[in-house]
Amino acid sequence: MLSTNPKTVRIRGFFRNLSRDTVTTLPNPLKVPMIDIEDSPTTTERPHFESAADVAAFVTSGKAVFTVESVKTGKRFTYRVAKPFDKETGKVDHDATIAFAAALTGPDNTRDYSYFGNVRLSPNGNRYDYGRKAKIGQDAASVLAFAWFWQTVIAGQRLPDTLKVYHEGRCGRCGRALTVPASIRSGIGPECAKRSTMIADEGF
Numbered sequence: 256m257l258s259t260n261p262k263t264v265r266i267r268g269f270f271r272n273l274s275r276d277t278v279t280t281l282p283n284p285l286k287v288p289m290i291d292i293e294d295s296p297t298t299t300e301r302p303h304f305e306s307a308a309d310v311a312a313f314v315t316s317g318k319a320v321f322t323v324e325s326v327k328t329g330k331r332f333t334y335r336v337a338k339p340f341d342k343e344t345g346k347v348d349h350d351a352t353i354a355f356a357a358a359l360t361g362p363d364n365t366r367d368y369s370y371f372g373n374v375r376l377s378p379n380g381n382r383y384d385y386g387r388k389a390k391i392g393q394d395a396a397s398v399l400a401f402a403w404f405w406q407t408v409i410a411g412q413r414l415p416d417t418l419k420v421y422h423e424g425r426c427g428r429c430g431r432a433l434t435v436p437a438s439i440r441s442g443i444g445p446e447c448a449k450r451s452t453m454i455a456d457e458g459f
């Protein structure tokens with residue numbers, strides 16, 4: 256038997272990868288310095304989703320990057336939920352019924368994501384499970400927060416007033432920058448919105 260608890264090792268690994276910014280989002284019991292939310296001017300003015308349905312549509316659209324923030328504490332985490340790439344085209348495989356959940360664990364918000372779970376997409380309801388090959392411990396704050404977010408907002412279809420969910424200015428389906436006001440609200444660009452509606456009409 257190893258004397259070290261493997262869970263502890265994984266969590267230490269997670270901490271090592273955290274940037275200063277994400278460290279401030281960890282819960283108080285971990286005794287990390289907290290920055291008051293008023294000190295970060297960018298968060299309050301960003302467009303955020305207005306309903307749980309909008310959040311769910313965005314999060315499951317294929318290439319979604321979003322930030323979940325507690326209004327009360329200012330704690331926040333940035334996640335990516337992305338379908339795998341099609342090996343032939345090198346683009347997102349929109350027919351895939353699985354997407355991989357990852358948390359931002361470094362300074363580069365286009366690259367520094369650590370995988371932790373799977374989202375299974377089904378007409379009967381979407382499901383999230385912690386991944387066996389997760390790079391972040393199941394007890395890490397970002398993973399616990401995601402599980403809670405999923406249960407409340409996606410499965411529970413409830414967006415509490417105490418929670419803000421932001422996209423990062425890019426289409427949740429294709430990743431291109433959003434420019435049209437309606438798209439900035441929904442997080443889905445006009446072309447991708449048409450495609451999503453078509454799929455809905457076909458009964459998927």
Ligand SMILES: [Zn+2]
Pocket residue numbers: 426427428429430431443444446447
């Ligand atoms: Zn798009």
